[in-house]
Amino acid sequence: MRIGILGGTFDPVHLGHLTLAEEARLQLGLDQVLFMPAGQPWLKDGTPLSSAHHRMEMVRLAVASNPHFQVSVDEVERSGPTYTVDTLKAMKGSLGSGTELFFILGLDAMEHFSGWKDPETLVDLCHWVVVERPGHQGFDQASFLADYPGSAGKITLLSMPLMGISASEIRRRAQAGMSLRYYLPGGVSEYVQRHHLYQADGETSDKVTVGTAPPTRGRLLEVALERGALKYGKFTLTSGKESSYYFDGRLLSLDPEGAQLIAEAMLPVLLQAGAEAVGGLTLGADPMVSSIAFASRLRGENIPGFIVRKEAKVHGTGQGIEGPLPPKSKVAIVDDVCTTAGSLFQAIEAAEAVGCTVVKVAAILDRKEGGSEELTRRGYDFFALLSASPDGQIQVVQPS
Structure with a gap:
């Protein structure tokens, strides 16, 4: 038949x-x-x-x-x-x-x-x-x-x-x-x-x-799949570990709709936390910071963005942070992926070194490989829009 x-x-x-x-x-x-x-x-x-x-x-x-x-x-x-x-x-x-x-x-x-x-x-x-x-x-x-x-x-x-x-x-x-x-x-x-x-x-x-996810986060997952930012299969990561999925955050954060969705989903949470600026480590955070800063302008909030260099300049002022970061600001630190949270911690340390207080830490995807747990253990308020389930599927995170 x-x-x-x-x-x-x-x-x-x-x-x-x-x-x-x-x-x-x-x-x-x-x-x-x-x-x-x-x-x-x-x-x-x-x-x-x-x-x-x-x-x-x-x-x-x-x-x-x-x-x-x-x-x-x-x-x-x-x-x-x-x-x-x-x-x-x-x-x-x-x-x-x-x-x-x-x-x-x-x-x-x-x-x-x-x-x-x-x-x-x-x-x-x-x-x-x-x-x-x-x-x-x-x-x-x-x-x-x-x-x-x-x-x-x-x-x-x-x-x-x-x-x-x-x-x-x-x-x-x-x-x-x-x-x-x-x-x-x-x-x-x-x-x-x-x-x-x-x-x-x-x-x-x-x-x-469907489910109980906010439409913005649900659509973000759809866009990740449609643009190829999220793929399922067998992949070998940089660390050498095997993974059942692959996520390229920049295919999402540099996509016009993806950038808009990320900003729309993150900005209200950052504002509620009292963030006065948003930044992160180059390169993964760069498009996210720009999108969120622009979205804040459209809402009349005017939250500036800043970028943390991986290494400080060896010329000019020798600064390690680029952008209009007001002294002693309350800041949010963002990145596209949280695995071990190494990039997030580097940006946190740079912001705190200039007197800023980190009030929120965020990522598009939490791979659930220890990074978010370590952030929480150290007292940082972390959230993600998407997370990996125990069976290797990517799911929408419910807002707390």
Whole structure:
């Protein structure tokens, strides 16, 4: 038996989803296509979604007229964040070796495959059916094969007309009171109107937030994966240690949206701590300091930034700190990653050496390898936006 799997939040399911599923069924000779709404998709942690009940009901209405389409509740009924690798393992175990699985996804999702949980295992679990989307054409299959040799013979590029329908556009139209005709199946359109989904007066009762993370931090995790700042796999760190993930903070802090999100997430915490300036050790802290200082200006707070040199100048004034740091200021020290906290401690020592008081220490990612614990032990108030879980997954940190 050949079964296609079309996963997603389906918030809402629309005609683009149905057309894609039918094209895949016909071109690949599939016996069935399973629509699988996500329960708590980890890639959208902190993103407002309609309740699982509403999304399931809309999918049921959408597929009711096609006997080849079915709805799967596997991910919706699973507690905690949902990962594709876990879903596919469970399906292969229950369906047996006589069933071939075909996972259908857009090229925009495939471009971030390296950020998925356990991608090396994923490629071995099913066939991959990739479809181009507006703004996402030209799949580099040779590069993908080089990165994942196990995908040889398992990737199909589906040929179908590009459809510029997106769930985000439908939500925008619904909130603006615009027509949804020719965007949604008739039954789904009526359901959206009957339950006031995506409208200002329906958001409180019909929206839930995946996990409990603030939207800014949740989106920051998404951007890290989308830009390749966070990748899962097998990596050897500078220290020689093996890691199940790799994080390049500068790919995030130098990205326009990433820089904005970092500043928006950190600035309120630094202000609450009474920080009068923000700084850190070059190079990881440089873009963060600039973004936070600029964001403070937009809020009318005017918190200056400063950069700590790794070594003091050997010419001129011989200073070790660059920037307008007022004497005896209350300061916040930031860095992109906290591992052993060596860079953070170097910046702390430089600031304290000129009479400043460190009121807050922050990082984008806490790798949970002893650094944050040592900061706390020494009496520094530390927080991070993201942290590594014991099983090597990166998760959003709840604000205290």
